Amino acid sequence: MDQLLRRHYDRIHAVCRRITSNEADAADAAQEALIAVVRGLHRFDGRSAFGTWVYRVATNASLDELRRRRRRPLASVDADHRREHDDAARPTEPADPAAERPIDMVAERMATDAALAGLAEEFRVPVVLRDVADLDYAEIAEVLGIPIGTVKSRIARGRGMLAGALGRHGNRDGSPGRPTGAS
Template sequence: MARAQRGDKGATDQLLRRHYDRLYAVCRRVAGNDADAADGCQEALLAIVRGLPRFDGRSSFKTWSYRVATNACLDEIRRRNRRPIAVLETPEPGSDAPSLDQRLADRLTLDGALAQLPEDFRVPVVLRDVAGLDYAEIAATLDIPPGTVRSRIARGRRQLSGILGNQTSLDERQTE
């Protein structure tokens, strides 16, 4: 970390590689589609490289890098002046074991549901369930009180449950 902060190329490359997958995963869930996730992730990596010399270690690198990635992805979405877009597709009825198509449809359904969440709910939920941060870490990442994190995650999950539940009910009706 210290070497990366001093501009050591090898150390910086290693640091980025170590964290790339989880940063991309957060961007993917926050952005809701592959294209915006890729753009947001690229911006996040550049911002991390640029910000490394100023990273003061008051928070962990993980928390700081998530904050940078989240901001980069949200900026990317805002810059495009639109909410995340994901195609809502319904899974095909079929066998018990989910096929590739079904898994894809499930992912798209989830993306669509996440896209319907307000940003204030979507980001804490993603940081909790995708990044695995605890409430204190999410609070530090988003610079909001832990109590707010707790309520936003709960409300976000409730909305997700409602959206996905409705989607499931719709699917069941279509199957009948």
């Protein structure tokens, strides 16, 4: 069991991190996901890949964490954001290789966090499941309970909005925009 959990933890955390856009919430969501995996193992019937099922659990845990966050007093949310930004800028986080990178790398990561946070859940979650969890369209459709065509369009639109927010191609509305040469 320990081996199973260790094998999947980092990717679960990554999914939670990208869906919640917040390290503290991601840590909580990842832990809740692991516990939900343990509690729900008897319901896993092997018909889907174990990883797909695990990411569904992680996604639900992350969305639950977001709902909890929305219910928190605003001051608490602000405090979380301050802590998050403090964490991102702090050079002593031992497990994060990015901590030793130049400040622009940290800034880029913060920009990515902000762009993801600004993306509606219906677009953010499929993008994260595709680009972080590496699930294919069919698996994402299964996890989210939506048609594959919807998955494709939401991922496309989500990526387009992210690209726009990050100053690459694309406008905020998801249209591709004109090439800028930026990358």
